[in-house]
Every structure is written in C-alpha cells, then in structure tokens.
Amino acid sequence: MTYLTSLLISLGWAGACQTSDAPITALIPTDANGTSAPVIAPTTGKLEILKTGHLRIQVMINGKGPFPLVFDTGAPINLVTNKLGKECDLKKKPGRSGVTFLGPIGETNIENLTWGGATVHNVPAMVMDHPTVKLMATHFGPIEGIVGFPFFAKFRMTLNYQKAQVTLEANDYVPEDLLQGTINRFFSQEKSIPNPMKRSFGVLLDAKPSTEPCGLVVKEVLPGSAAAAAGLLRDDVVVSLAGRWTDQHPELYRILADIKPKEAVTLEIVRKNQPMKLTIKDLLGSSDD
C-alpha cells in the first residue's frame, strides 16, 4: 500500500486539492495586424503528414516562431518542451510545477497560440519533455510539443489529409480545465453516469443486456407511460435510441441525459427478430418527477 501511495504521489496527483486557478480560455481571433477582431470567415492551416502518419504543424507562440508541433486530436492537453517554454518565456504556475522522473514539469498558460490564421488566447499547456515527443523528434526533425484539445475545441474544424489542410472557424465552445477536472473526479465520489431520472419513459429493463441482437430487453412497459404510447412491448430488444447504440445500461443513460425535454426521438427495436422503428416522446418533460 505504501508503494502504491508513493506511486500516486509521484504521478502528480498531489495537485488534487488545489482549486483551479486556470482562467477560462477566451477566443479572440486575430486579424493580419495581430489585433483582436471577430473573425467571420474560416481560416486555414497547413498540415505536414509525417511518414508515420502523424501531423506536424507550425504554430506561433506569443508572436514567436513558427515552431513545429504535432497536432493530436487524442491529446486532451497542449504540451511544449522545456526548451520551447524557455524560448517563449512561458511562466509555470506556482504550486503546479516541479521535478519528476521525467524531468521538470509544469503548467502554464500560453497567451497567444496561433495556427494559420487562428489564434486562441490564454490557452493552458503543460511544459515537459515528453519521451514520445523526444523520440519523434529524433526521427522526423524538430518537434517541440503537441497541440491538442484546448486549442481545437475552440473551432469548427475540418481536417483533410488529402489537401494537407485544416479549416478553422471559431465556435463558442468553452472547454473546462482538464487537469483539475480529472483530479477532482478521481478523488470525488462523483457518479460516472448522469442521472436521467428527472424524467421517465416508463420502461423497465432486464438487468442483463441481450447480445444477439445487441441491446436491452424490455421487461415491463408501465401503463400510461410514454413507452406504452410509443407502442413498445415486453420482450422487445431496444437496440438504439436517438441514433446511438443501447448495448449496455450505462450507454442508454448517457443517451437519455442528452435528450431534450419533450423531444421526440427514434427508438430502434428488434421484435421477434424483426427490426422496427418507434418514435418516443417523454411525457413528463423535464419536471422534477
């Protein structure tokens, strides 16, 4: 247990109890002069497809650069090397930096991160020498970090490998601070599944999902319920709701959480081996029943 505890600390969960001081990032696209101006038209950025299929892009950090970074939709954070951090004078946040077995590591905010014609202001980033980034750099020439979610989430993004180009158009999405979110989540007792019980469609299901077809089995349709009105019957297998697969109970609950009150949605079922589509609309609405 001691071993595990120390491992946990070395993993950096130590920051768990601090409140987030990360500001909400705000997008203020820039015009050619670098001054703030609302951008209506989409702007483009270039992609360089490395031989491994990775995408290298050139970004400006606080007006300096361009610097070569990897563009990674699988990266929930931005990351820059310590070298780049120094070069761009990125200040690590006090209390959220230190030295680990991978070398110095810290959290910073980049005031202006620019790719092509698009800039995101005050965007969070990790400063560290990630072994994979190092490895890639030794094979493909300079790579100074990773551009990930906190940047691209701010745009309606169209990614085209064939044209080696990305199109970016500002949206109004506000990402939360990932690190704080993850840490709070790990230590809290927060439920993984949103509770959709603010409404009820009136369906009771078997605890065990069906595998063939993949779905949830109706055990009971409550009389007078939305499900009864939709024509759902006992033993029907619910395979999708609102266009998403209902193969497991948690999946169903996630879908329910996204359905708007009184919204009519399609319920795909299999009844006696026959696929069918029903329309279901919750009758109770969003009241706190």
Added chain:
Amino acid sequence: MAFTRNPLAVASITNQKADAMISPIFLLFPGILAGFGAEPPAKTPGAAKKEIAFEVPYRLSKTKHLIVRAKIDKSPPLNFVLDTGAPAFFLSKEAAKLAGLDDKDSGWAVADKMEFEGGLKLEKVKLRVETPFQLKGLNGLALAGVELHGMIGYNVLAQFEMEIDLTKDKMRWTKLDWTPPDPLGLGSKVGSGGAGSLELVGSAMAGLGSITGSKSKLSQVPGISGVVLGQSEQSISVVEVLKGSAAESLDLKKGDLLLQIDGEAPKDLAQARTRLGGINAGKSVVLKISRKGREIEVPLTPQYGF
C-alpha cells in the same frame, strides 16, 4: 476536507508542493510508436462508397478524448479515441478477442468489417492489435468514464475529410477520393525503447484502479424505483406508485410520508428525489415511512429501466 475519505488523497495533501502533473502523460496518445516495428500493411483499408458524407456520433470523455463507437467484425460496440496522434488503428488485445481476431496475439490484422455508430461501414480495415500503456492506465482508473478499446488513427482517418465541432454531438465525415499512403513503421528497436518507463506506470495505474474499484463504477446506473414523491405540508409524501414498478409490489401507498432513506432523513423534497433517483439499479435500500402515525420500514430495490 472533501477528500479525507480517501486515504490516498490524504497522503497527497501533505505533498501537494512536491511536484505535479505527470498524469497528463496518460492522456496523450502519440506514445504509441511503441511496437510499431513490424511490417506495415501493404495496403490501406478499403472503404465505403466514395464522396458520401456520414454523420458519426461521438462523445467527449471526461478526459477530453473524442470517443467514437464501432463494431469490429463480430464484436459488440467498442469505444475508440479519435486520434490523429495514432499512426494506425489500434485495437486492444481484449477487444481483438471480442472481434474474433484472437488468433492474433499482437501485431497487424485485418478486420472484415467495421461499422460505426451512425451507419458508416468500412471493409477490410487494417489494424494493429496492441494495448498501449495509456489505455491500461486510463481504463484501470476508469478516468475516461467509459472503457476504451483502442484508438482510431491515421490509416482510417486519412480516408475522410472530417468536420469536428464540439458544439455538436455528431461529426461529419466525407469519404475522400484518394488512397492515403501507408504509414512507415519505425524500427522495432526505436519503438520498444521509447516508452518503457511509462509502460510500467500504466500497468501500475491499472493495478491501482482495481484497488480503488474505479472500474466497477462504469457499469452502475441509477435505477427506477417507481415512487413519485411530492410535498405535503411539512412532509415529503408518496404521491404516486407507478404500476408495474418495483415499488408497486411493496407495501408503499399513496399518501405515505417519507421519513428516511437508508437511515438518513432527507432535508427537503429535492434532496429526497435526488437520493431516490440516484440509487443504483439492483441495489436495495430501506425506506422508513409513516402511515397514519405508524412508522413502517419498507425495503426497495430500484430496477433497470428508463
């Protein structure tokens, strides 16, 4: 202190200045160069009809990964990270077994069919059977909120123009009229050396998860009790018992006053509803009610449903 229930967290508090934030390394996926030394496939996957746009539903995981769902051969729906940082389509070993690709212990394989949620279908999809350490770590601690089965990378993604907008719940993928060049494998020496220490940490995180029980959380959902609560003067009362529900078969009647749920008195109606609605399906609780001045204890087991 909100975290005192967790002994590990207490230990952390005293060390909060020690250092921070290696956790992100598990959230980054470009690390999967590892093991890429085997021969890359000779051809990129075949695909759906050309120049057709598909809506591909996705979900943002708690770890801020874009998750798309797909069935591979005979597998049930699996969860994949949409990952331009992955040089190929990676399928965990466990998932490969579900797909029926289990004769492949590790290495390249070809799935006959891949069906995405939303309807997009691909044929003859090349993929790499491997469980990168990031997946072990994330799944072990259930950090993403769903079990992850792999990453969809370059060799699939490059076939499409992908429109991604976090303000919408579906992506739009348009088949491109080209065959992306195959990714080049790095030498095996390079690949295996790159992430060795991280590999260990990933496994350790997976081990930690089994102790804290994080993973089991993924399968729990709130159940349907069939009890509708309302306010009656100063008390919380049962205003309806849904027919056919768990509650109906119990000694629970309209007009009963709710005193306690599992020994705790809810402070108001909202809290009572939240408590009752938050009980996991299959889990039993005891309701203490008052009927005509008499206190009765009623066991209740909310059921699966919606």
